[in-house]
């Protein structure tokens with residue numbers, strides 16, 4: 001729903017009307033930059049009828065996007081008319097309040113200020129005439145390609161990563177298509193800017209760099225009104241929501257409402273890496289307070305200044321949110337839980353996995369990407385998963401999530417029971433090795449990993465006792481893979497596999513340089529946040545990036561394009577296998593266990609296709625009939641950031 005403020009979109013040249021609407025609905029060729037506006041200066045919700053505007057729906061068609069009008073019981077109940085009588089026309093009475101919506105063409109100054117339609121200097125002479133832009137731009141006309149060149153130079157001129165981040169955010173707010181073209185074409189260079197590690201710093205400093213709100217904020221103040229809040233979002237056709245409550249942002253801890261940088265960043269990757277169109281993506285931050293003292297005392301803090309709500313209060317707000325999302329967007333909207341603290345992450349996933357299309361990126365996305373890396377690494381070190389022994393530092397979402405997916409895959413491969421294969425997987429938490437004698441006091445998600453062993457307190461002792469072939473860091477604590485630890489791994493294994501997964505770079509368990517140097521160049525290393533190549537004794541080592549960004553965009557695309565309604569573990573395994581299959585001989589020769597991000601859209605299409613194929617096989621996909629070539633279909637579903645031509 002466009003709010004009352006969007007009345008300002010009423011252009012000086014409003015050529016609204018059905019003629020333009022029909023023309024705009026053509027799939028190919030030039031389009032008009034339509035806007036939906038209300039003719040009254042208020043977003044009238046005071047009446048007994050709360051209705052979505054049909055114009056907003058038409059706007060979606062105009063943007064060449066499939067129309068989906070939520071066909072919810074609530075809607076029918078409200079309008080008391082026939083199915084999809086969104087505007088209450090079937091039983092119209094004079095005492096029903098509605099907002100008189102209309103469609104107009106954005107032009108002139110308004111058009112330049114609209115990030116969805118703005119093309120800056122790339123507006124052609126014809127467009128400048130037709131859309132009242134004469135004089136509002138300098139006379140030169142340049143192509144989008146030239147704009148990309150100009151922008152990458154602009155971003156490169158900044159030395160400080162946070163400044164690069166702000167330049168990118170500024171572009172996203174100004175010219176969305178240029179932002180995505182730039183990001184797609186320079187993905188390796190810009191990923192560390194819009195994503196980890198820089199996004200971590202951006203969240204820490206969100207209060208002071210905050211210019212314009214992005215995403216949707218739902219706080220305790222909105223309790224009881226979440227459906228209304230969702231309807232304030234201008235886009236109706238949402239396919240993916242990334243939601244956080246900010247309690248465990250990367251390995252940086254509780255950043256409260258400032259965690260918004262994460263859903264915003266993840267969703268730009270959904271578009272750039274997975275091709276989900278930006279208008280279908282909705283970043284949400286749930287603000288239930290923060291326990292971060294320095295934020296509570298910071299006058300620039302943007303969130304609720306109170307300690308975190310917990311227990312029933314928290315559960316009720318989340319439940320209202322989950323219900324409202326399904327009510328507003330239907331069964332097939334994907335909800336990605338991101339950066340919740342352990343104690344809520346596992347419970348939320350468990351509670352909603354059977355009623356909603358949900359997955360937790362930190363538990364399941366990370367697991368899928370790490371399993372892919374391990375499967376690929378086996379080509380370098382030999383053996384099957386069952387032949388290896390795994391030791392984790394960190395037994396939270398990522399640690400136990402990865403451990404479980406490894407166990408699941410091993411069990412499938414060997415037909416051995418899950419309980420049996422789990423015995424090859426060991427976890428160390430802040431209290432030491434997880435062993436049976438600790439079982440009583442363990443949190444429920446750690447219990448399956450308690451095995452028979454005497455207590456061991458230090459990681460290095462655990463390495464020496466368990467003798468793992470694979471060491472995985474998911475502790476959220478930097479510099480915990482010490483020289484001693486890496487040397488112990490290198491003394492046990494010819495080629496130790498070392499994954500240092502915590503983000504951002506400051507929290508990485510060790511650096512790439514340390515891993516290679518302390519293992520005398522023998523480690524197979526990957527990290528959650530990127531490290532540059534390392535030269536050791538005349539040889540260049542290229543570390544891989546074991547980050548869930550490889551998986552979630554393609555995974556989400558696969559779910560969306562097949563209309564899948566629930567996430568099943570087999571879909572994660574399918575994504576994992578598809579990613580591992582994308583590592584080429586050439587990559588292996590360089591010691592890489594992940595393909596480079598430069599090919600990520602192709603990789604995402606393969607992941608999406610495998611996920612969709614599995615969903616069809618399991619009967620979870622609702623888009624029928626199943627497309628013959630799922631890879632081609634995935635590619636055809638991907639958003640292209642090229643400019644449109646405006647008639």
Ligand SMILES: O=C([O-])CC(=O)C(=O)O
Nearest residue numbers: 196250339362503547548
């Ligand atoms: O955001 C990232 O880079 C990976 C991730 O999900 C996390 O560390 O929480």
Ligand SMILES: [Mg+2]
Nearest residue numbers: 338339361362
């Ligand atoms: Mg995360």
